[in-house]
Amino acid sequence: MSITVNGLPVPLPSDPRVSLLDMLREDLHLPGTKKGCNQGACGACTVLVDGQRILSCLALAVQYDGRAVMTVEGLAQGGELHPLQAAFVEHDGFQCGYCTPGQLCSAIGMAAEVKRGVPSHVTGDLSAETIALDREELRERMSGNLCRCGAHNGIVDAIFEVYAETEAAE
């Protein structure tokens, strides 16, 4: 039983009670992924599993046997920030930074959902083949990630800069 985390295979905990979040933070010493509420309400623990965003606090590690997990620690490549990380710095997309790893992973998962045409609560036309990522769509799609510092405007600006353009260019 093993999963890969940021590209490296790691063994799963022997106790099935261990959440994916606790495994990342406690066993693997990857504290980037944050524990906010530990009950699904804040999004701070968001990670990507096979490219899909999920909440690691509501996940048992053993559930994800054989799958590929990506955390905030896996975003930067060769000492270069991921473009979204750079945009967060540029647009003041954080204050205390506690929600930031979850915001980053969530936004990456969100961009893939938009590309696939997954509708959201504010999508006007369900039959449309493509969805344009405007600010209203972006806010709704990121509503599972709270920021208690209220850095939302910078967060939206950063994500919008990186992903609205690429979608429009398709």
Place this chain on the structure above:
Amino acid sequence: MTPFTFTRAVDASDALTRASDVGARYFGGGTNLVDLMRETVEQPTTLIDVTGLSTTIAETTDGGLMIGAAVTNTALAEHRAVRTHYPVLSRAIVAGASAQIRNMATVGGNLLQRTRCTYFYDVEGSRCNKRQPGQGCDAIGGFNRIHAILGASPSCVATHPSDMCVALAALDALVHLSSVSGTRTLPLTELHRLPGEHPAIETMLEPGELITAIELPAMPMAARSAYRKVRDRASYAFALVSVAAALEVEDGRVKDVRLALGGVAHKPWRAFRAEAALRGGPATVAAFTAAAQVELADAQPLRDNGFKVELAKRTIAAVLADLAGVSA
């Protein structure tokens, strides 16, 4: 969390075999069960991961859809046929939870998710007949703004929290079940129970019975359907009241209608009485309002949730008016 063993079922019959254990529970996305186990509301000794069940959405021979129990909430909402032929279902799903949770949650788990009554969750501090039969219900004399106004009992006033189920109730969905004694189907509207004297028994499922699929019958009128959810904030909150509706109007009269309510009862509430009042009548705001009155006539609000009665009536009228293209 109480210790448990974790196993994975490769298919439905494997799941049934593994479920012979008394303390066994099926495990979908885990988004509800992990939380309940952490709070020790639930203490299973064996978890059977059933995400290996069917994840396909296939057209049936009579033009409906068969949806595997392990399909995720996101996959169902984004499916082309659902968006085109049953838009109320896509709308209801994306109105619920957050994108992360919808990516994890399964159809089977969404159906059987448990109430968000805060006293039910409060193991240390509150009495709850659902958690501990016979203990009493602290919601009845307590803070009950989010609780039921229809079909409740002196034992329990909790609501079923699912958005998806409200749409499924309106769409005449059938639930396919499997147990060691065979298979059967139940209309979704008959899957969940009203609390009565035994609020701990929430569904008509036998012990160990497994949900294998949801079937949507062909319903051409559902191409014109809608979901409206009223909640305390614009996103990422449970419904105070929600309405799922499909409407067919011909020559200014209601030819056919489907109507269901969420946030008001212990089960997704199909508004059969309002539907009967509407069929064949004029498609006017006055008629929609009158039908809403009929449905809510027996409403029994608690101390804090009287607002839900008026809210439900207005939301029903507004959704039907929108679908009929008449202004409210």
